[in-house]
Amino acid sequence: MTSQNVNRREFLKLTAIGVAVAAGTKAVSxxxxxxxxxxxxxxxxxIDQSKCTGCEYCTRACQAHNDINPDIEWNTVTENGTxxxxxxxxxxxxxxxxxxxxxxxxxxxxxxxxxxGIVMMDYDRCIGCRYCQIACPYGARTFNWEKFTGENxxxxxxxxxxxxxxxxxxxxxxxxxxxxxxxxxxxxxxxGVDSEATPACVNICPTGARMFGDLNNPDSNVSxxxxxxxxxxxxxxxxxxxxxxxxxxxxxxxx
Amino acid sequence: MKDTQRSKFAITPWxxxxxxxxxxxxxxxxxxxxxxxxxxxxxxxxxxxxxxxxITIDLSSIALGAGAFSMCAAVYLFGLKxxxxxxxxxxxxxxxxxxxxxxxxxxxxxxxxxxxxxxVYWNPHSLLWExxxxxxxxxxxxxxxxxxxxxxxxxLRKHMPKVASLMSHTHHYAPILAIIGLGLSSLHQSSLxxxxxxxxxxxxxxxxxxxxLFMFSAIVGGIALTLFATMLASRLTxxxxxxxxxxxxxxxxxxxxxxxxxxxxxxxxxxxxxxxYPGRTEGLQYLTKGPFAFNFWVMEIFLGMLVxxxxxxxxPTRTNRFWRMIALLLVAIGVIVFRWDANITGQLVVxxxxxxxxxxxxxxxPSLIELLAxxxxxxxxxxxxTLGVKYFRVVDHTLVEEEHEKVHVNxxxxxxx
Numbered sequence: 001m002t003s004q005n006v007n008r009r010e011f012l013k014l015t016a017i018g019v020a021v022a023a024g025t026k027a028v029s030x031x032x033x034x035x036x037x038x039x040x041x042x043x044x045x046x047i048d049q050s051k052c053t054g055c056e057y058c059t060r061a062c063q064a065h066n067d068i069n070p071d072i073e074w075n076t077v078t079e080n081g082t083x084x085x086x087x088x089x090x091x092x093x094x095x096x097x098x099x100x101x102x103x104x105x106x107x108x109x110x111x112x113x114x115x116x117g118i119v120m121m122d123y124d125r126c127i128g129c130r131y132c133q134i135a136c137p138y139g140a141r142t143f144n145w146e147k148f149t150g151e152n153x154x155x156x157x158x159x160x161x162x163x164x165x166x167x168x169x170x171x172x173x174x175x176x177x178x179x180x181x182x183x184x185x186x187x188x189x190x191x192g193v194d195s196e197a198t199p200a201c202v203n204i205c206p207t208g209a210r211m212f213g214d215l216n217n218p219d220s221n222v223s224x225x226x227x228x229x230x231x232x233x234x235x236x237x238x239x240x241x242x243x244x245x246x247x248x249x250x251x252x253x254x255x
Numbered sequence: 256m257k258d259t260q261r262s263k264f265a266i267t268p269w270x271x272x273x274x275x276x277x278x279x280x281x282x283x284x285x286x287x288x289x290x291x292x293x294x295x296x297x298x299x300x301x302x303x304x305x306x307x308x309x310i311t312i313d314l315s316s317i318a319l320g321a322g323a324f325s326m327c328a329a330v331y332l333f334g335l336k337x338x339x340x341x342x343x344x345x346x347x348x349x350x351x352x353x354x355x356x357x358x359x360x361x362x363x364x365x366x367x368x369x370x371x372x373x374x375v376y377w378n379p380h381s382l383l384w385e386x387x388x389x390x391x392x393x394x395x396x397x398x399x400x401x402x403x404x405x406x407x408x409x410x411l412r413k414h415m416p417k418v419a420s421l422m423s424h425t426h427h428y429a430p431i432l433a434i435i436g437l438g439l440s441s442l443h444q445s446s447l448x449x450x451x452x453x454x455x456x457x458x459x460x461x462x463x464x465x466x467x468l469f470m471f472s473a474i475v476g477g478i479a480l481t482l483f484a485t486m487l488a489s490r491l492t493x494x495x496x497x498x499x500x501x502x503x504x505x506x507x508x509x510x511x512x513x514x515x516x517x518x519x520x521x522x523x524x525x526x527x528x529x530x531x532y533p534g535r536t537e538g539l540q541y542l543t544k545g546p547f548a549f550n551f552w553v554m555e556i557f558l559g560m561l562v563x564x565x566x567x568x569x570x571p572t573r574t575n576r577f578w579r580m581i582a583l584l585l586v587a588i589g590v591i592v593f594r595w596d597a598n599i600t601g602q603l604v605v606x607x608x609x610x611x612x613x614x615x616x617x618x619x620x621p622s623l624i625e626l627l628a629x630x631x632x633x634x635x636x637x638x639x640x641t642l643g644v645k646y647f648r649v650v651d652h653t654l655v656e657e658e659h660e661k662v663h664v665n666x667x668x669x670x671x672x
Contacts (some may be wrong), residue, residue, distance in 0.1 A: 101456060129383060139608065
C-alpha cells in the first residue's frame with residue numbers, strides 16, 4: 001500500500017511539474033511566437049463583411065498603386081455564400097501573420113518581419129524557390145512567371161504607381177502599402193486616419209468596409225472595431241496569427 | 256587500346272550510346288537556355304503547383320545518391336571492408352546524383368543568377384536553407400571521396416602522375432569523410448522530407464513521418480540503384496569487373512530494408528485513414544483511390560516494395576542475376592514514384608482559406624520544355640556513369656583491394672598500373 005501512496009505522491013508531483021513546464025512553455029512560446037522585434041506601432045486591418053459589396057475596387061486600386069501585372073491580384077475578393085438576401089464576400093490581402101509560414105521557410109530571409117508587423121519581401125534577395133508559396137495557407141503570394149512589361153491598365157484610373165515593378169522570377173504579395181505608411185509617418189500623418197498614409201484598398205472602398213490602424217493604440221479605429229465587434233481571422237486553426245480581422249456579415253433579422 | 260583502333264572505322268554500340276545521349280543533352284541544353292531566356296513562364300508550373308517535375312528529379316537524384324553515404328558508412332565506420340568496391344561505385348553515383356540535383360535546382364529557381372544567396376544570407380530556421388547547406392557541403396565531401404576514382408584516369412596517370420598519386424592519397428581520409436558524409440546526409444535526407452512535413456497549410460504533408468520516410472526510402476533506393484548500375488555495367492562491358500557474391504549479399508540486405516520501408520509506408524497510410532481530416536483525407540484518397548492509385552498500389556507498393564522484397568529475400572531469385580537486377584531496378588523506380596506522388600499530391604489538393612468553401616483540386620503535367628530539360632539532366636547522369644565505368648574504373652571489384660595496399664604502402668609514389 002505504501003508503494004501505492006508513494007506512486008500517487010510521485011504522480012501528483014510529476015503532474016505539478018508537468019503543469020508548470022507546460023505553463024512555462026506556453027509563456028515562452030507566446031513570447032517566441034513572432035521573431036519580429038515588436039515596434040511601437042503594430043499595423044492591422046479590419047474588414048467589415050456586412051459592408052463589403054464585392055465591387056473589387058480594392059483590387060484595382062491595389063494594382064494601380066503597387067504597379068501590379070493585371071494577371072496578378074495581391075488583394076483578391078471571393079464570394080462566400082449569402083446572409084439573408086445579401087451576397088457575402090471575403091476580400092483577402094496578405095494576412096501579415098504574426099508567425100508567418102512564408103518568413104519561417106524562406107531559405108535566404110528574403111521574406112522578413114518589419115518591427116511594425118508588416119511581412120515584407122526583399123525582391124532583390126529572393127532566389128525564386130517558391131517555398132513561401134508552398135507554405136502560405138492563404139494563397140497570398142503570386143509568382144512572376146513572366147516579366148510585367150507594357151502599360152498597367154489600372155493606371156491612371158485607379159491611382160498612380162508608387163513602387164518599383166517586381167522582376168521576373170520572384171513571388172510578390174501585398175505589403176499593406178508600406179510605402180504610403182512610411183511616407184505618411186515621415187510627414188507626421190496617421191495611417192488609418194489620413195488617407196495619404198493609408199493603404200490604397202482602404203481609401204478606395206466605397207462602403208468603408210475596410211479599417212486600418214495601430215493595434216497598440218487603444219483609440220485607433222481598428223482597436224475600437226475589434227473591441228466593439230465579434231471578429232474572426234482566416235484559418236485561425238493554423239496558429240499563424242493573422243493581422244487581418246473580419247467582422248462577419250449578419251442578416252437583417254439577426255441584427 | 257585495340258578496341259579503340261578497331262572502332263575508328265566501325266560504328267560501335269558505345270558510339271551509338273554517346274550519340275543518343277548527345278542528342279538528348281543538346282535538346283535539353285536548348286530547353287535550358289530557353290528557360291533562362293524566357294523564364295519559368297514557359298513551364299506548366301502554376302501558383303497552385305509551383306513545384307513540379309524538376310523538383311521530383313531533384314528529390315529523386317538526391318535520394319538515389321544516398322547509396323554513397325550508406326555504403327561508405329558501412330565500409331569505413333561499421334568495418335564491412337569487403338564491400339569497399341561497392342562503396343566506390345556508390346560514391347561515384349552519389350557525386351552524379353548530387354550534381355544532377357544541383358542542375359535541376361539551378362533550372363528551377365526563378366533567379367538562377369542569385370543561387371549563391373542561399374550560402375550568404377542564412378535563415379537557419381528554414382529547412383530549405385539547411386538542405387542547401389548540407390547538399391553543398393556534402394557535394395564537397397563527395398568530390399573528395401571521388402578523388403581516388405578520378406585518379407584512375409589513365410591519361411592523368413600518364414601525364415600527371417604526381418597529381419594522380421595525390422588524388423589517390425585522399426583515400427586515407429575515407430573514414431573521416433564517411434563520418435562527415437553520414438552526418439550531413441542524415442541531416443538533409445530527412446530534412447528534404449521535413450521540408451514538406453512542416454507545412455501546416457497542407458495537411459497531406461504535415462506529419463513527422465515525412466522525414467523518416469524520405470530518409471529510409473533514400474537508403475533503400477540509393478543502395479538498390481548502385482547495385483543495379485553495377486550489374487548492368489558488368490553485363491554491357493568487360494571494363495566492369497564485379498564480384499557477384501558481394502552484390503548478392505548487399506542485395507539481401509536491401510531485401511530486409513524493404514520490409515522496414517514497407518512497414519513504415521503502410522503504417523503511414525493506415526494511420527491516416529482512421530479519421531476524417533480535411534485536406535489530408537482528400538490527399539490520401541487521391542493517392543489510394545483516385546488518379547494516383549496506380550502509382551501508389553502498383554508502382555510504389557506492389558512493384559516497388561513487395562515484388563522486389565520477395566525476389567531479393569528468396570534465394571533462388573536473388574542468386575539469379577536477371578531477377579536480382581529486375582528487383583533492384585523496381586526498388587529504385589518505386590522510390591522515384593514515391594517522391595513524385597508525395598510532392599504532387601500535396602499540391603493538387605487545394606485547401607480553401609475562406610470558411611465553408613469546399614476543398615478543390617488542381618492539375619499539373621509537365622510541359623515539353625520541362626520534359627526535355629529533365630531528360631537532359633537524366634542523360635547527363637547516365638553519360639557520366641558510363642564514362643566513369645569506361646575511364647575511371649568505377650565498377651571494378653578487382654581493382655580496389657590492390658590499390659588499397661598500394662596507397663597504404665607507397666602513398667607518395669606515382670601509382671601505375
